[in-house]
Amino acid sequence: MDISTQNTEAPPPGPQPTAVDRKRAARSASRPGDRIFLGLSRGAGILLLVIMAAIAVFLTYRASLAISKDHGNFLTTFEWNTNIDPPVFGVAVLAFGTIVSSIIAMVLAVPVAVAIALFITHYAPRRIGGTVAYVIDLLAAVPSIVYGLWGALILVPHMNGLFGWLNDYLGWTGVFSWNDGPPRSMLTVGILLAIMILPIITNVSREVFRQVPQMHEEAALALGATRWEVIRMSVLPFGRSGVISASMLGLGRALGETMAVATVLSPDFLIHASLLNAGGGTFAQNIASKFSEATQFGRDALIASGLVLFVITLLVNGAARLIIARRAEYSGANA
Amino acid sequence: MSHAQAPARRSPSTLRGASLPSWSPWAIAGGSILLGIGISAAAGLDSKIQWALIAGILYLLATFGFAARVEGGRQAKDRIATSLVWTAFVVAVIPLVSLIWVTVARGVKVLDFYFLTHSMGVVADTEPGGGIYHAILGSIEQVGLATLIGAPIGVLTAIYLVEYGRGKLARAVTFFVDVMTGIPSIVAGLFILSIMLMFDMQPFGFAGSLALAILMMPVVVRSTEEMLKLVPNELREASLALGVPKYRTILKVVLPTCIGGITTGIMLAIARIAGETAPVLLLVFGNPFINANPFEGAQASLPLYIYQQFSNSAGSGAAFDRAWAASLTLIAFVMILNLVARAIARWKAPKTGR
Structure with a gap:
């Protein structure tokens, strides 16, 4: 019935290479309901692409309005004065602060997160491991403003204690010297960001470690390997790309984190060699704290700095995608 | 001593090598803590970090030494790895537990029925009193509208990717959904802000909803996609073989099979956007008075309320108390959403037959 009418409606097989595709398309679109539904779902997909494009276009447009009037160098100026005439502003300090705080967060969080993921999958007694995994799952959902508070x-x-100690023993390096100011500095921000992204990295790494083929581990055990050797020989090599992509996810979070930084950091527009002295700033923090007093032009300038942040996160995410793509995809039931 | 000799001498009748007794890690830990405190006291160091650090290093050295002597180098390394993993776990759990503990302990101070049913209308930020009714109302409206926009688009996109998606368009959508997942929330806020600047609009609740919807869509797409992929192909094939149109197959067979998983994904996405502060700060601006209309005038929202109580209060204790109480409300809301979502996922797990 239906099938026969479909076949008669389908175009006759022609010499074109796309004939089969066209036939399939014609068949699936032959009913009005199917056409509408396909249109709707495809439209939703296209809408997502349009939104992404619109984000890039609108931010670039507003940013160009601001940057064209900037009397400093947008990339190298150590100042953010959008209310004077002519305005002078630049993102050098923000880029430095964003990158430094994110690097601190990654250095602290990734090893600990991997260790916790290993703890859950390989060290803890099964019941404790399950509970810990569940709690860390929930912690990943705690809003960033609560972390900030x-x-x-x-x-x-x-x-204070840690800073004094670092200053006493490592102050000579310059990186850890402290002027006894309030500890609202890049290091504190980095530590807080590390605590925030820890649950996310742990969750993803845990999933990856769980997918390690049992056979690999059992083979290693059968050869007399200790638990650590099993992990080093079969778990970590299998999970490496997964851990890297998990870290990239965490890095993306750390780069764009607004509230936790805005509440903890006491900002200024200087690059400090010491991580312990208060000052500096990040893109997102600067937008949040300057926004309410900004004029229309000041907002455009903030949008310009947001564009730089957008580009940085795009690069980080793109890199994460490439790393994941290299790993063979675990396919579901539907290919 | 070479570790090949050790087992032969100590336990000649078994294949297993010699091993430290099971109480030894605890004994070594106790000993190194005592020694660490002793050294700190003797050297006059008063920082807690210091004796903990000394004790930790002593523990690692002693474990390695004993294990290497009795069990051999490989086992010693294994024990070191075990202690490091446990240490990492404990070190990481401290701040996370502290976060929950402090929020609950300080939050319950002012959290009561009055707090939940009154706004900050005529209460100065530095005074006690006031509540979060206006913020809860704003949050519910903004998040609700965002869900109404974000969830259908997300689910439809996932259906397109799994059920129809072939070729360039599908690949592009997949890639950009991944990229979109990583957009910082403040950038989504700036995007809507740039549109508002063009039309010279004042802050209002729905603008925040739009930014939240943008943040929600990729999360919904990802989780729905995973769920749709779990539906066995046999179900689709059986339905299509009966002559059921594809759209009816999707609506009547595929979606009901995994509706639990999709609901879970949407609820987790709601939990995520409910805590977003940055876009709300830029677009909705905050308002101490009750404004029930999300399409006109500034509104409040819970995360924004927390931030403003913290930053506008000049260190006033009453404002901090309110911020903690609002944090507790927000965390409770997010956690309940999470728990319910997980319960639904378990209850309505797709029957995959795997």
């Missing part, structure tokens, strides 16, 4: 009111006062 906790960081500003609880973490910051507790940093």
Whole structure:
């Protein structure tokens, strides 16, 4: 019935290479319901692409309005004065702060997150491991503003001891020298970001470690390997790309984090050699704290700095995608 | 001592090598903590970090030494790895537990029925009193509207990718969904802001909803995609073989099979956007008064309320208390959403037959 009419409606097989495709397309679009539904779902997909394009276009347009009037160098100026005439602003300090705080967060969070993921999958007794995994899952959902509040009111006062200690023993390096100011500095921000991205990296790494083929581990055990050797020989090599992409996810979060940084950091527009002295800034923090007093032009300038952040996160995400793509995809039931 | 000799001498009748007794890690830990405190006291170091650090290093050295002597180098390394993994776990758990503990302990101070049903209308930020009714109302409206926009688009996109997606368009959508997942929330806010600047609009609730919807879509697409892929192809084939149109197959066979998983994904996405502050700060701006209309005038929202109580309060204790109480409300909301979502996922797990 239906099938026969379909076949008669389908175009006759022609010499074109795309004949089969066309036949299939014609068949699936032959009913009005199918056409509408395909149109809707394809439209939703296209809408996503349009939104991404619109983000890039609109940000670039507003940014160009601001940058064209900038009397400093947008990339190298150590200043953010959008209310004077002529305005002078630049993102050098913000880029430095964003990258430094994210690097600190990654250095602290990735090893610990991998260790916790290993703890859950390979070390903890099964029941404890399950509970810990569940709790860390929930912690990944805690809003960043709560981390920010906790960081500003609880973490910051507790940093005094650590800062004094670092200054005493490592102050000679310059990186860890401290002027006894409030510990609202890049290091504190980095530590808070590390705590924030820890659950995300742990969750993804845990999933990857769980997918390690049992056979690999059992083979290693059968050869007399200790638990650590099993992990080093079969778990870590299998999970490496997964851990890297998990770290990239965390890095993306750390780069774009607004509230946790805005509450903890006491910003200025200088690049400090020491990580312990308060000051510096990040893109997102600068936008959040300058926004409410900004004029129309000031907002355009902030949008320009947001564009730089957007580009940085795009690069990081693109890199993560490439790394994941290299790994053979675990396919579901539907190919 | 070479470790080949050790087992032969100590336990000649078994194949297993000699091993430290099971109580030894605890004994070594206790000993190194005592020694660490002793050294700190003797050297006059008063920082807690220092004796903990000394004790930790002593523990690692002692474990390695004993294990290498009795069990051999490989086992010693294994024990070191085990202690490091446990240490990492404990070190990481401290701040996370502290976060929850502090939020609950300080949050319950002012969290009561009055707090939930009153706004900050005529209350100065530095005074006690006031509540979060206006913020809860704003949050619900903004997040609800964002879900109404974001969830259908996300689910439809996922259906397109899994059920229809072939060729360039599908690949492009997949790639950009991945990229979109990584957009910082403040950039989504700036995007809507740039549109508002063009039309010279004042902040209003729905603008925040749009930014939140942008943040929600990729999350929904990802989770729905995973769920749709779990539906066995046999179900689709059986339905199509009966002559059921493809759209009806999707609506009546595929979606009902995995509706639980899709709901879970949407709820987790809601939990994520409900805590977003940055876009709301830029687009909705905050308002101490009750504004129930999301399409006109500034509104409040819970995360924004927390931020403003923290930053506008000049260190006033009453404002901090309110911020903690609002944090507790927000965390409770997000956690309940998470727990319910997971319960639904478990209850309505797709029967994959795997």
